[in-house]
Amino acid sequence: MMMTAVFTRAAMPDVAEFWTHLRGWRLDIQADGAVHNSYGDNATLIPQAGKILGMTDQQIQDWIGTLDPARSVRIQQAYPLAFFDLHLRHRRGHLLDGPSAAFPEVRFLP
Numbered sequence: 071m072m073m074t075a076v077f078t079r080a081a082m083p084d085v086a087e088f089w090t091h092l093r094g095w096r097l098d099i100q101a102d103g104a105v106h107n108s109y110g111d112n113a114t115l116i117p118q119a120g121k122i123l124g125m126t127d128q129q130i131q132d133w134i135g136t137l138d139p140a141r142s143v144r145i146q147q148a149y150p151l152a153f154f155d156l157h158l159r160h161r162r163g164h165l166l167d168g169p170s171a172a173f174p175e176v177r178f179l180p
Contacts, residue, residue, distance in 0.1 A: 071096070071097045071098075071099070071149070071150075071153045071166075072085075072089070072096075072097070072098045072099070073099055073100070073101070073109055073145075073149060073150075074098055074099070074100045074179065075100065075101075075104040075105045075106050075108060075109065075135070076104065076105050076135070078100075078179070079098070079179070095157075097153075097166060097178070098178070098179040099149060099176050099177065099178055099179065100176070100177050100179055101137050101141075101142070101145050101173075101175050101176050101177075102137065102175040102176075102177065103135050103136035103137035103138075103175065104135050104137045104142065105133075105134065105135035107133055107134050107135070108134055108135045108137045108142045109142070109145075109146055110146075112133065112134055113134050113137070113139045113142035113143060113146075114139045114140075114142075114143060116130055116133045116134050117130050117134065117139055120133075137175065141175060144173075145173060145175075145176060148165060148172075148173065149165065149166070149176070152165040152166050153166065
């Protein structure tokens with residue numbers, strides 16, 4: 071499973087090549103407004119530190135994207151958990167089957 075941000079496989083040849091080497095089950099999801107730093111602790115830490123350091127809203131957005139930090143954390147919790155539940159615990163949920171009303175900002179990329 072890949073959780074991509076603003077880039078797509080079509081725009082990044084190395085990622086596209088990596089994708090072609092995957093065999094069997096695979097999934098590429100993307101959260102609208104996410105950048106690379108949206109998937110990590112930065113999503114919540116940068117806005118807090120930025121205010122203390124006097125960063126502008128635009129500077130903070132440049133670091134973490136436009137995805138709401140609380141939503142970013144929830145996505146980071148839900149999708150990898152569903153992935154590991156499926157592949158390590160053999161517990162099938164439905165989150166990885168397609169778009170979810172609980173996460174409307176998450177798109178499934180073909």
